[in-house]
Amino acid sequence: MTTRLRIAHIVPRLAIGGMVTQLSQQLKFLGPDFRQQVFSIFSAADEISEKWIGSDIIRLGRNPDERSKIELISKQIYHSLSMFKPDVICSYHVFTDIYIKSFLESNDAIAIRHVLGFSQVSMFDKFQDGTVIMDWSPEVLKIERSVDDHFAINIAVSYDIASQLRRSEFTKKPIKVIYPGVINDEKNRYPTQREGEMHVAFLNRLEPIKQPMEFLKIARRIADSCAHAKFHVLEKGSLLDDFKSEAEVYRLTRTIEYVSVQSNVWRSVHSVNALLFTSAHEGVPLLAIEAMSRGIPVVGYRVGGLPELVSSGHNGFLVDPGDIDGMARAVLEVSRCRQFSVRSAEAAKKRFSLSDYLSQLRELYSVRKT
DSSP states (O other), rough: OOOEEEEEEEEEEEOTHHHHHHHHHHHHHHHHHTEEEEEEEESSSOOOHHHOOOEEEEEEEEEEEGGGGGHHHHHHHHHHHHOOOOOOOOOHHHHHHGGGGHHTTTTTOOOEEEEEEESEEEEEEEEETTEEEEOOOOOHHHHHHGGGGGOOOESSHHHHHHHHHHHHHHHOOEEOOOOOBOOOOOOOOOOOTTTTTTEEEESSSOGGOHHHHHHHHHHHHHHHTTTTTTEEEEEOSTTHHHHHHHHTTOGGGGEEEEEEOOOOOGOOOOSSEEEEOOOOOSOHHHHHHHHHTTTOOOESSSSHHHHHHHTTTTTTTEEEEHHHHHHHHHHHHHHHHHHHHHHHHHHHHHHHHHHHHHHHHHHHHHHOOO
């Protein structure tokens, strides 16, 4: 009987998003040759994520406010990992890397760093002229350089993230780009709309780096051009109250439908003409790939990894950051032309296959430490 390879996935906490989606895919579809366990360091995991991931979670129960207690948390993780005896350790956040250092120093497990983005742990400055400066903070770089020798390889979700890693000297180890994959669901493609209606979605969390107030400006322009425009917005984020207040100022309250956080947001968002991104930076958002696979064109700012997804003018549109009028015109254009929907689905099927994604991970995880 072949021994199953043991994989430990180390996350800071579980909250619905790209990380949880990718973990769920691996747990469900990676195959019987792998035994997998998710270790959530901090206790602030939401119920939806836990239900989605299932029983494969070990919650270590630490409060995020105790993040500075590195030695204490490291001992707990060391004990949990020693019980599981992993062959491969996957870390999904820079602040988890430091806590597994002691285990990696005394065990033969292969360590892989998944870099899904860097907005949560970076310096973010936006100036009056619209210029945005993004970089890993000195604290993050210090941590990552101190543990770099223990990692065999880094997985980046986009070539943009890979270039950022190299530019900042974040790591000296190899960097492999593996795009996320999505299930090809033919049944949910090309939703139909009633004639004259337009539905636009903004499903990012309402956080400063996502720049949700710019979405309101765009929505106002769209509403002025289409009297039956409806907007679907995720009801989550630190700017939620400010967003709702500004929506009143822009006279958009009656046209916005708020969507709750859930494992499959597309169940609540029907007949969408376009998915908007006004972010100051994006990696390769899984949300965008999911939308494209459903025939929903992406319209966004030309930042981060979005140009790796969207061929502007072909399967969606990208405009310069801050171009509010350009974004509104692009939404109207993709709504009028069905070919954008068809080409979006074709691009997602060709470039973001779940089977290709899992195949690359299987190959990577199966390399034993020598």
